[in-house]
Amino acid sequence: MKLYDLEISGNCYKIRLFLAVLGIEYTRIPVDVKAGENKTSEFLEMNPNGLVPVLTDGATTIYDSAAILVYLAKTYADEEWLPGEPIQLSSVVRWLAFEQSEVRYGLCRARAKLLNMPTPLAQLGTLEDSQALARQALDILEKQLTQNDWLAGGLKPTICDIACYPYTAMGPEGGVSLQPYTAVRRWMEKIESLDGYIALPGQVRI
Amino acid sequence: MKLYDLEISGNCYKIRLFLAVLGIEYTRIPVDVKAGENKTSEFLEMNPNGLVPVLTDGATTIYDSAAILVYLAKTYADEEWLPGEPIQLSSVVRWLAFEQSEVRYGLCRARAKLLNMPTPLAQLGTLEDSQALARQALDILEKQLTQNDWLAGGLKPTICDIACYPYTAMGPEGGVSLQPYTAVRRWMEKIESLDGYIALPGQVRI
Numbered sequence: 347m348k349l350y351d352l353e354i355s356g357n358c359y360k361i362r363l364f365l366a367v368l369g370i371e372y373t374r375i376p377v378d379v380k381a382g383e384n385k386t387s388e389f390l391e392m393n394p395n396g397l398v399p400v401l402t403d404g405a406t407t408i409y410d411s412a413a414i415l416v417y418l419a420k421t422y423a424d425e426e427w428l429p430g431e432p433i434q435l436s437s438v439v440r441w442l443a444f445e446q447s448e449v450r451y452g453l454c455r456a457r458a459k460l461l462n463m464p465t466p467l468a469q470l471g472t473l474e475d476s477q478a479l480a481r482q483a484l485d486i487l488e489k490q491l492t493q494n495d496w497l498a499g500g501l502k503p504t505i506c507d508i509a510c511y512p513y514t515a516m517g518p519e520g521g522v523s524l525q526p527y528t529a530v531r532r533w534m535e536k537i538e539s540l541d542g543y544i545a546l547p548g549q550v551r552i
Numbered sequence: 553m554k555l556y557d558l559e560i561s562g563n564c565y566k567i568r569l570f571l572a573v574l575g576i577e578y579t580r581i582p583v584d585v586k587a588g589e590n591k592t593s594e595f596l597e598m599n600p601n602g603l604v605p606v607l608t609d610g611a612t613t614i615y616d617s618a619a620i621l622v623y624l625a626k627t628y629a630d631e632e633w634l635p636g637e638p639i640q641l642s643s644v645v646r647w648l649a650f651e652q653s654e655v656r657y658g659l660c661r662a663r664a665k666l667l668n669m670p671t672p673l674a675q676l677g678t679l680e681d682s683q684a685l686a687r688q689a690l691d692i693l694e695k696q697l698t699q700n701d702w703l704a705g706g707l708k709p710t711i712c713d714i715a716c717y718p719y720t721a722m723g724p725e726g727g728v729s730l731q732p733y734t735a736v737r738r739w740m741e742k743i744e745s746l747d748g749y750i751a752l753p754g755q756v757r758i
Contacts, residue, residue, distance in 0.1 A: 408639070410649065412649040413642040413645055417639065417641075432623050433614070439622045440615075440616040442648075443619070443652040447652040447656060466688070470677075471678070479676060
């Protein structure tokens with residue numbers, strides 16, 4: 347298994363984290379995004395959008411972090427990480443979608459702007475808009491995590507916890523404090539206690 | 553089955569369309585969002601985010617359009633609408649996530665701004681940003697649909713086609729022309745030919 351990877355990217359970190367928690371060995375292939383290695387014809391054949399992460403597993407190529415988490419869970423993990431039962435599966439997909447929505451355009455975008463990340467997202471809109479949406483995202487997470495240990499509402503973590511964790515935990519790198527969000531911080535600590543947990547890239551907390 | 557619904561909402565329309573294609577009878581409960589009916593304590597108990605659509609099915613309550621599509625597909629539809637095979641499922645989730653990302657913050661947001669929709673999304677960022685992201689979304693869709701009949705890459709439509717169709721087809725209501733996107737328009741026609749298809753709310757085409 348090969349992961350086309352960028353150290354600083356939270357989307358790549360999601361995959362590294364899940365692989366580490368599952369105890370799966372893989373080869374990490376750093377992609378020099380600043381040098382345009384994600385825009386070569388070889389890379390675009392793997393992901394036409396020219397974005398990391400990309401995972402290859404034998405003849406299979408998967409791009410997009412949510413899609414990779416689904417593939418890994420269905421192929422290599424216990425069902426608890428991606429339950430097949432309709433209500434539970436719909437809940438996992440809801441929070442994967444939330445991650446691509448409020449989390450991406452709020453928390454992730456604010457960080458991309460402040461760190462001057464080499465991604466189109468960093469060019470979109472203003473820092474103030476991003477931070478406002480980041481706080482909306484944290485409000486929604488706080489509400490859910492006040493009533494539930496894990497995002498999808500079950501007794502065990504699922505891939506949507508893995509998906510939502512990185513950009514939430516790196517909120518302060520986008521100028522968004524996590525101090526007011528008690529339940530979010532408790533949930534983060536639980537993720538950080540998972541067997542196999544690996545540290546975030548260059549984490550700044552609170 | 554009850555759908556808490558707003559006629560003009562593309563997210564609600566996704567559910568009405570899928571229910572119609574599946575031939576499922578349901579009761580439509582209009583929610584007067586302008587009058588704040590989505591902020592009452594009864595409504596917030598169903599969806600803490602105070603947004604339509606919400607579906608109830610017996611004792612089960614599901615909110616968020618992607619989550620509702622997953623629930624309906626897993627509970628009432630043939631497996632082709634949401635395949636369980638890892639690569640296919642990951643592809644469906646990729647495009648559901650894309651819908652909540654570029655489609656939502658591009659096509660949907662541009663429309664929300666121009667139609668002055670009663671949703672927080674209409675307040676976020678500028679029209680120009682929204683339209684630029686809308687064109688990025690259409691470029692990505694065009695690339696995928698030039699090589700594939702359906703978004704997830706299989707021979708039949710899945711719930712990610714249902715999810716991506718409404719705000720794409722309503723692009724012109726956000727000031728974004730679909731004229732340059734031949735493959736996208738061909739895909740839209742195929743969706744519009746599905747048995748049970750129902751018309752978009754107040755559609756403006758090209």
